[in-house]
Amino acid sequence: MAGKQGIGLAIIAFGVYIFGGIATFGGLALIFLMKNKDLFGWGEGRSIGYLSLCVGLCLSILGVLLMRVFRNRGLS
Numbered sequence: 001m002a003g004k005q006g007i008g009l010a011i012i013a014f015g016v017y018i019f020g021g022i023a024t025f026g027g028l029a030l031i032f033l034m035k036n037k038d039l040f041g042w043g044e045g046r047s048i049g050y051l052s053l054c055v056g057l058c059l060s061i062l063g064v065l066l067m068r069v070f071r072n073r074g075l076s
Contacts, residue, residue, distance in 0.1 A: 009070050017063025023056030 027049045034045020042048060 020059030
């Protein structure tokens with residue numbers, strides 16, 4: 001039972017890491033490509049890009065930390 005729970009937690013941690021990477025590179029694309037353009041009425045693309053870049057970096061770091069914790073605790 002612990003093996004199945006450990007695999008699930010590892011998949012969640014890896015998913016957070018992958019989503020963070022996508023958000024990071026998406027933010028970089030918005031910063032460089034959407035300068036002075038409105039993004040779906042949410043605001044300027046560049047500012048949304050900075051937000052996405054910072055959130056993506058935080059999620060990537062969180063994903064790596066979760067993977068390390070789950071591996072060292074013997075849950076995966």
